[in-house]
Amino acid sequence: FGPDGNGYITHTLQAFNECSLYPTKNNLHDIYVQAPGLINFHLLPLYFITRSFLVIRIINVFLNLVIVLEVFYLANKFFNKRVAYISCFIYTIILSNIFAAVSMQSEVPYLFWALTGFCISLSKRWYWLLIGGVCFAVAYTIRPLVLAFTIPSVIFILVYQKCRALKSIFLLGVFIIPLVVLGIYNKNRVGVSAVSSTTGGYNLLMTSFDGATPIPNHSIYYNKNGFAHNIELGHYNVAEKDSILRRMAIKWIKQHPVKYLKLCVMRVAVMFNKDTWSVPPLLGNLDNPDYAIKSGSITKMAICQIIRMGYSLVYYIVCIAFIISLFKYRKQIISKKGLLLLIFLLGVGGTCLFPMEHRYHYPYMFVICIWAGYLVSNLKKFSEIEDKG
Numbered sequence: 168f169g170p171d172g173n174g175y176i177t178h179t180l181q182a183f184n185e186c187s188l189y190p191t192k193n194n195l196h197d198i199y200v201q202a203p204g205l206i207n208f209h210l211l212p213l214y215f216i217t218r219s220f221l222v223i224r225i226i227n228v229f230l231n232l233v234i235v236l237e238v239f240y241l242a243n244k245f246f247n248k249r250v251a252y253i254s255c256f257i258y259t260i261i262l263s264n265i266f267a268a269v270s271m272q273s274e275v276p277y278l279f280w281a282l283t284g285f286c287i288s289l290s291k292r293w294y295w296l297l298i299g300g301v302c303f304a305v306a307y308t309i310r311p312l313v314l315a316f317t318i319p320s321v322i323f324i325l326v327y328q329k330c331r332a333l334k335s336i337f338l339l340g341v342f343i344i345p346l347v348v349l350g351i352y353n354k355n356r357v358g359v360s361a362v363s364s365t366t367g368g369y370n371l372l373m374t375s376f377d378g379a380t381p382i383p384n385h386s387i388y389y390n391k392n393g394f395a396h397n398i399e400l401g402h403y404n405v406a407e408k409d410s411i412l413r414r415m416a417i418k419w420i421k422q423h424p425v426k427y428l429k430l431c432v433m434r435v436a437v438m439f440n441k442d443t444w445s446v447p448p449l450l451g452n453l454d455n456p457d458y459a460i461k462s463g464s465i466t467k468m469a470i471c472q473i474i475r476m477g478y479s480l481v482y483y484i485v486c487i488a489f490i491i492s493l494f495k496y497r498k499q500i501i502s503k504k505g506l507l508l509l510i511f512l513l514g515v516g517g518t519c520l521f522p523m524e525h526r527y528h529y530p531y532m533f534v535i536c537i538w539a540g541y542l543v544s545n546l547k548k549f550s551e552i553e554d555k556g
Contacts, residue, residue, distance in 0.1 A: 170385075172271040174201050176220065179209045183218075190357050195404050198388070199369050200361045204308025205273045220271070227268040230279040234533070235259060237282045242537045244289065245504050246544075254540030257485055258533065262478050266445040267529065273309050274445075274529045280306035281316045281530065285510070288320040288338055291328055300341030307346060311363050312530075315513035317342060319506050327503070359406040368412030370521040374430055375416035381433040383522040434523035438515065442482035443475045444526030450474065489535045492542035504541075507534045 178201060182189040189206040190197075212222045238258050242251035258264055267275050284302030287295045299320070306313035321338060325331045350360035359365075372395060373384050387393040395412065403411065420427045448455035459471040493500065493508075500508060511534040518527045 171201070171273070175206055175209065175271055175273070178206050179213070182206060182210055183213050188356075190353070190359075190361055190405070192357055195358050196402065197405055199409065200359075200363075200365045200405050202273050202309050202364050203361060204305055204363070205276055207308075208276055208305075223271070224269050227270075227275045230275050231264075231268040234275070234279055234282060237286050238533045238536065240286055241282075241507065241533070242540060245507060246537065246541055250537065250540045250544045253543050254533075254537045257540055257543075258536040261442065261482050261485065261532065261536075263442045263445045263482070263526075263529065264532065266447065269447075270445040272445070272526065274526060277306055277309040277313075278530045278533075280309065281313045282533065284313070285316045285320055289323060293334070293337065296334060296338045297341050300338050301345060303338075303342045304345040307342075308349070308363050311367075312514060312517050315510050315517055318513060319509045322509070323506055359404055361405060365405045365409040367521075368409040368414075368416060371416040372412045373522045374520075375419040375427065379430060381430055381437045381523050383524070431519045434519040435515065437523040438518065438525060438528045439486065441476060441525050442479045442528070444524070444529065446475075446478055449478075454478075485535060485539045488539035488542050492538045495542065507537060510534060 178189055178194070181193070182191055185191050185193065188210070189203050190200045194200060209220075209223050212226060213220075216222050235255055235258060239251045239255045242254040280302050284299045284306060286299075287302060288299035290296065290299075303313055303317050303320075306316070317339075321335045324334045324338065328334060346362045350362045353362065354360045369388075370383070373379065373387060374381070376387065376394065378384075387395045390396065395415070448458075452458040454471055454474040456471055456475065459468040462468075496504075499505065511531045514531045515528075
């Protein structure tokens with residue numbers, strides 16, 4: 168499950184055993200609050216269906232199928248039906264998308280709520296905007312980066328719909344108001360508002376010190392010699408810790424803006440260098456990264472890396488098609504089609520401010536697949552097939 172996945176499971180079980188929503192009062196002095204929306208989403212089936220985490224994976228399978236339908240809807244709306252069919256096919260043959268549902272990470276639930284909110288907010292009906300805003304609010308409780316979907320939704324309304332100002336205000340209102348109410352509720356219940364993760368300062372500091380790299384470095388907190396070790400052990404609540412760590416990070420960034428920007432650029436490469444984040448070992452220990460690393464054998468690590476890179480072959484081809492499509496149809500970027508690219512740009516840009524893992528590109532794969540599908544749909548062979556049809 169990885170560190171994050173294990174954290175989600177631990178906090179879910181803790182809240183379940185306390186018969187409470189997450190965070191509980193016992194989380195007030197944790198290092199941070201971790202994706203409360205996701206953990207509370209996990210709690211629902213445990214409370215009302217079964218006490219097995221298997222049901223959460225089954226729900227994720229359903230959410231993953233809905234995401235495929237939403238890819239079809241968006242490709243059809245912004246391009247055409249042929250692009251929609253090709254985009255869905257491309258999306259479903261990428262290996263990590265197939266295994267995403269069995270992962271206990273936040274990727275699938277987050278993308279489901281964010282993408283559902285975006286699709287619904289494209290409607291002209293007021294009641295759909297109401298549902299769309301609520302979906303954005305739920306997604307925010309998992310990841311604040313849902314703003315990468317919310318902003319393009321508002322732009323679409325302002326440019327392409329009637330009653331633009333009122334509808335935009337309405338969408339933002341039904342997005343913000345539930346979060347405010349939840350914040351007040353949590354403040355009275357726990358002592359901090361914590362409507363979303365309070366990991367911002369924790370993560371930002373991992374990329375804002377002299378020895379920072381593009382990837383997470385938790386040693387600054389857990390090693391006794393780590394410069395943030397005392398902060399992690401302090402008697403601050405989660406909100407205070409987040410504020411302290413954020414201020415420390417911003418201070419370093421102001422002193423080293425060029426170095427920080429270089430790290431941000433380097434994170435783009437980390438973000439897209441492979442696509443095996445959800446793929447379990449399929450060949451026993453041969454493609455098991457944990458086993459290869461623990462063995463200390465350079466040969467085993469090299470073989471494992473080659474195999475895992477092979478799993479990303481389709482992903483690499485799709486990314487190349489995406490880049491070619493952007494170049495070939497660059498004049499169409501400043502159009503309705505380009506709105507999807509704005510989600511991609513805002514999402515990638517926001518993610519690159521913090522330490523990077525390659526799974527963080529997953530919420531934006533639908534954009535890559537749709538634009539790659541647009542390129543494929545205009546190939547001569549596919550055009551001839553359509554003409555014959």
